[in-house]
Amino acid sequence: MGDKHRIRFEPVGIEIEADEEETVLDAAFRQGVMLMHGCKEGQCSSCKSFLLDGDQQMERYSTFALADYESEEGYVLLCRAHAYGDLSVELINYDEEMLLNGIPPREARTTVGAVEAQTHDIVRLALTLDPADELPYRTGQYVDIKVPGTEQWRSFSMAGLPGGELEFLIKRYPGGLFSGLLDGERLRPGDPLTVKGPYGTCVMRDAPDRDLILLAGGAGMAPILAQLRALVATGTARRTRFYYGARTSRDLFALDEIAELGARIPDFAYVPALSEDASGSYEAGLITEVVDRHEGDLSRADAYLCGPPPMCDAAVDLLTGKGMPEERIFLDKFTTSTDT
Template sequence: MLNIIITIAVISGIATILAIILSLADVYIADYGEKKIIINKDKELVVDGGNSLLSSLISNDIFIPSACGGKGSCGYCKCTINSGGGPVLATELSYLTEDDIANNVRLSCQVKVKEDMDITIPEELFNVKQYKAVVEIAKDLTPKIKYLRLRITDGQQISFKAGQYIQLLAPPYPGNQEEVYRAYSVASSTKNNNFVDLIIGYVEGGILTTYVHKHLSQGDEVSFNGPYGDFYLDEESDREMVMVAVGTGMAPIRSILYEMLDKGINRKATYFFGARCKEDLFMLEEMEMLQNNLLDFMYIPSLSRPLETDNWEGDVGRVTDAIAEYLSEGENKEAYLCGSAPMIESTIKALKAKGIPEDRIYYDKFD
């Protein structure tokens, strides 16, 4: 048994040493020189070869979503590489669909810049910026949900659409040895371009949620970048609006509601919000204020597991039950959803059963 353990340890040690040697060789021995990156047939960058495409873009203030910090474990940093990307790597395959591969979509964090490249990225990413801020407000909304206001301190202003998100940076802290970005929807109105509000739930073992709930305090300095996302209010539409969220899914819906209030958007809107018990409800005073100030808005909370001590007299069940009871049938509606994948899937079914076409159901799905 001892010989087996020793053999395994020796093999593991050799493999580790070889991996380190290969990494060092790639960085220090392979000299790729300067390379050109042509973006959208318009913008040209000259970068040092050998780095990842993601890091090369970030060093030139072009930010692509990447929640894992470039480790190839989130699949967010996709872009189209028209030429110069080399073969698709095994580390990318689990995040690329057949259509992605056929259309030269790659993970920018896994592609090294070893030759001149021609790439395509969404134009809106040129508006993404890095911001420094201070935590102006940090307060508990529920035992597991925290509200943050991040006041920008570097002289910049942020422009975003109601419903979009930013990426907040968690620096190294006890128990976490590296920087990590995670995506969070902006919860504030677009008229406020000097700060962003976030609503962040605690997840056991979550690197950034642990940072926010256990280590971050009012007055602390933070960094974030954004905005990102194609989930946002369609201001050109005049259809009736249906909003559905659970837990921290409140964030983008709150932003949309304040957008409607600030811009005088007078569309009929119903907001179905789901929680487990009464202590999981929050911002009730704000919802009441919005009901009183928006022309035709109704907020309908429902509890899936109310406690006896809650003395709850409202709706009991999931948000889909409330939709079935209160939402009238008809096609002239559009829906905005935010929540977990199972919640999104069940809600889409409930809305389609009410006659809302799937192409008018917009959602922000989180893990």
Template sequence: MADRHRIQFEPVDLEMEVGEDEKILDAAFRQGIHLMHGCREGQCSACKSYVLEGEIQMERYSTFACNDAEVAEGYVLLCKAHAFSDCTIELLNFDEDELLGGLPITTVTTRVAAIDPVTRDIVSLRLKPTEPFEFKPGQYADLTIPGSDEHRSFSMATTPSAPEEIEFLIKKYPGGRFSGLLDNGLAVGDELSMTGPYGSSTLKDGHVLPVVCIAGGAGMAPILSILRHLSETGSTRPVRFYYGARTAADLFYLDAIRDLGATLTDFEFVPCLSESASGDFEVGNVSDVVERREPQLNRCEAYLCGPPPMVDAALALLDAHDVPKDQVFYDKFTSPATTDGV
């Protein structure tokens, strides 16, 4: 049995135990402690923290998430970190309400209800859980690749109010181990194992600031979940949804989004095309369009979901406009360029 150590988290005065053979983030989940996290693959930096005392080593990670200078200074990614002594770790990002109040991580069996292409490279996958599965708008789950121990992570597009069927929007990549199954490897009725929920980029109930959502590609999914929840709960918060695509052919669910918008008090949907001009759509990268149209970003709560370059550009924009960190929630969707496949 691997040696076990104590982890003290600051400034929240929270302790837990961890085995040398488990990652610190996984150990936290096991004990009902929901630390800030994103991709859980060492790619996004959401779980970046600072080691005040103790010996910690990391598995392979992206230097874009934590560069060599930061590592030398004592920064670590908790999703890739193993403790080899008792440690004191300073959490750089945390939500006190979530730390001990997050939903439990569970594994359930699901059955495929539908597989429908919505663009040339994005597919809607609908699953029926065989037992209850709780989550919050904006969260994601791991789906196990049949016949293996590997999994891929995808965000829920539906809401907890409709637990009988959960929708995922999945981008297909050439050679993707999971996404490749969507063409001919999965069929209605097949079983898939699902574990979760994960993710800290969740809609915060009780907040009143206007909401600005920025998404691209399959990042549509968690934003749809958030919009659907706002509609279901009768929210009166102003909402702007900016969605970035390359061409008009890459846009989807336009009617569904406009129907949702009709149920909200103050809503605007702004599709943005980066490679071609078409119709009444905005032209340019989505972060550039947001900058043109949103002069008071610092007075908004921002939700960002999509590929890392898009999220990084949006984060830089928000930082330039002095948007407080506690008003920004994001989820980077990694791809085969940063992982072994999707």
């Protein structure tokens, strides 16, 4: 372990201790402080903050997440930053409701319960926790799964509700270090896997007087389906619209369950949008174009977005343009790790 330093977050006045060998974000996790974050790999910019004072160094990151000119101005990615002295950091994005309600991540042993194809490239993975381990989490969060035979971890959102098996909806990528194991042959029921978490801030806020916009693309279905299941379990009466973006009709799945869940919400609609299929059975166009056609003023609504960064960025621009305050847009940007 390295030397330890104090980190003070403004304007909230919260202080933590960080070891030089851990990132500032990991130090916050360890002490139950839930800072805004996404990929934890320097790719998504969710944890971007401003360094007011102190000495830090960052691990390698993507300039798409933090441009060179931003770094020169003093902005940092907390998931890449290591403290080499006491730091004072200004949080750009934070949620006071969540800040001190984090669940410190932990490792847990699991066993594969099922590996089931949902589409040509989406697989349902179910894991059963070891009876001796616990993994508390909130609906909409994600965990890291250790890739068997390596020291690498990959992040996946959970589609199930807390208290049951861990359920994931994972897109298979050619050559994917973990997703490539989900072809029905290399990862089978009974195989052990280690998970670590929880992470993520795409957690439902208590706002019964506001409408809901749920928006997902691809494997972003997982946390949004979890939120939909939770809404039904709590008996919500909120106006709820679920927009899902896919390329063609063969990329759609979970249609029966979504219909069953939607039937239990008084004011609900599910709107799939196909960007490469204008057959007429579903809405045609990018998901943001479809939302634009269907929704008017959104100043009295909250949104939960899960999908690739370009989709999330475009959706944030659209929703804020329709009057939704940006602080009521909660998102989980899915980034793809570079597998070699």
